[in-house]
Amino acid sequence: MHDIKAIRENPAALDAALARRGAEPMSSQVLALDAERRTKIQAAEEAQSVQKKAAKEVGAAKAKGDEAEFERLRALVGEKKAEVAAMQTEAKALDQQLTDLLMGIPNTPFDDTPDGADEDDNVEINRWGTPVELSFEAKEHYDLAGVKPGMDFETAAKLSGSRFVVLSGAVARIHRALAQFMINTHVDENGLTEAWTPVLVKPEMMYGTGQLPKFGEDSYETTNGWWLVPTAEVTLTNIVNNATVEENYLPRRYVAHTQCFRSEAGSAGRDTSGMLRQHQFEKVEMVSITKPDASRAELDRMTKCAEGILERLGLPYRTVALCTGDMGFGAQRTHDIEVWLPGQNTYREISSVSVCGDFQARRMNARFKPADGGKPEFVHTLNGSGLAVGRCLIAVLENGQQEDGSVVLPEVLHPYLGGKTTLTADGTLA
Numbered sequence: 001m002h003d004i005k006a007i008r009e010n011p012a013a014l015d016a017a018l019a020r021r022g023a024e025p026m027s028s029q030v031l032a033l034d035a036e037r038r039t040k041i042q043a044a045e046e047a048q049s050v051q052k053k054a055a056k057e058v059g060a061a062k063a064k065g066d067e068a069e070f071e072r073l074r075a076l077v078g079e080k081k082a083e084v085a086a087m088q089t090e091a092k093a094l095d096q097q098l099t100d101l102l103m104g105i106p107n108t109p110f111d112d113t114p115d116g117a118d119e120d121d122n123v124e125i126n127r128w129g130t131p132v133e134l135s136f137e138a139k140e141h142y143d144l145a146g147v148k149p150g151m152d153f154e155t156a157a158k159l160s161g162s163r164f165v166v167l168s169g170a171v172a173r174i175h176r177a178l179a180q181f182m183i184n185t186h187v188d189e190n191g192l193t194e195a196w197t198p199v200l201v202k203p204e205m206m207y208g209t210g211q212l213p214k215f216g217e218d219s220y221e222t223t224n225g226w227w228l229v230p231t232a233e234v235t236l237t238n239i240v241n242n243a244t245v246e247e248n249y250l251p252r253r254y255v256a257h258t259q260c261f262r263s264e265a266g267s268a269g270r271d272t273s274g275m276l277r278q279h280q281f282e283k284v285e286m287v288s289i290t291k292p293d294a295s296r297a298e299l300d301r302m303t304k305c306a307e308g309i310l311e312r313l314g315l316p317y318r319t320v321a322l323c324t325g326d327m328g329f330g331a332q333r334t335h336d337i338e339v340w341l342p343g344q345n346t347y348r349e350i351s352s353v354s355v356c357g358d359f360q361a362r363r364m365n366a367r368f369k370p371a372d373g374g375k376p377e378f379v380h381t382l383n384g385s386g387l388a389v390g391r392c393l394i395a396v397l398e399n400g401q402q403e404d405g406s407v408v409l410p411e412v413l414h415p416y417l418g419g420k421t422t423l424t425a426d427g428t429l430a
Helices: 004-009 011-020 027-064 067-103 153-160 169-188 203-209 233-240 292-313 359-364 389-399 411-417
Strands: 123-128 193-195 244-246 252-261 280-290 317-321 333-341 346-357 367-369 380-388
Touching: 004 011, 004 027, 011 027, 027 067, 123 292, 169 193, 169 252, 169 280, 169 292, 169 380, 169 389, 169 411, 193 233, 203 233, 203 359, 233 252, 233 280, 233 359, 233 380, 280 292, 280 389, 292 317, 292 333, 292 346, 292 380, 292 389, 292 411, 317 346, 333 389, 346 359, 346 389, 359 380, 380 389
Parallel strands: 193 252, 244 367
Antiparallel strands: 123 317, 252 280, 280 380, 317 333, 333 346, 346 380
């Protein structure tokens, strides 16, 4: 959420930032609502002052036996009391309107975020590995002979509908091995703290990280008002919701492996084949909470953590800085990591790492106390996939595929698979 004081001081800065995102200017609307709200608050305070003064004078008039003055003052107190209540109610409603308006305005991009309209304007900033050259026609993951016994979309559709899958046998074990490998690497080598968090959250937690109110249709709400998390970003970031921590508490770096749930409301007709876009999936999520002066460097550190997973797996990838027109609502700068998929003959997103500045912290009221005793400041928050487990499974299967439909598995996974090195063409581990 944006700082209303900053908008008052420099409304042109907000409009310029929104223009970079291809959005309409908002400062005039914000300031008009803010001015109306402040006018109501001031009027309520003035009426309350008159009420208090009259209330003090009522007793004096009674003591003097001035019945007419007593009745006049008593009526004035009642009149002003009603005025104050009405104006406070109006001010409260205007305050909520202003909050809702500010919550619907996207974050302001960093200066080094590339300008652009859509994904065609994203800028490649890193590339690793060489896409595998196969001597046969590459297949997508779900068409591989060794995968078919363990990846069942028909049964999943019977159970739950489209965009679900049932994994079993060797494929399920590889999927689990990938998550364990990611978690262990982030904890043992990257210094993240492992967490296990709920997948059901209160609506205020979704407000805190920006999924609500604007993107409610992209997630699932339960009948009792809880929400299924679209990512562990929601729970990990909200650990500091409505908290003021000591400066030496920062940075906090978390990682969690959770189920994630997305309605994919805006993706009809996209990536409907295979596991690429599912309503329920698993993700290893990284979240960092930092001081303001450390967040930009933290973005690069987190990006390297995610890239390192792919490098250890031997999977070619490229990293792009998203342009302003393609960047998410709450981000100031985002690095998307795209893994090579031979079956599609292209790179596809497997991680998105974003720095949000104090945008989420303001929504959550999350602050830290400077060690020098200064005024509490808002923390900065970052989040990123480290990685999407299902998409990583796809990449491992497609990049390791052999002509007979078997899959040679990355060496780093062998210890997690009891020393097995290959998914055979008949769907077993060997």
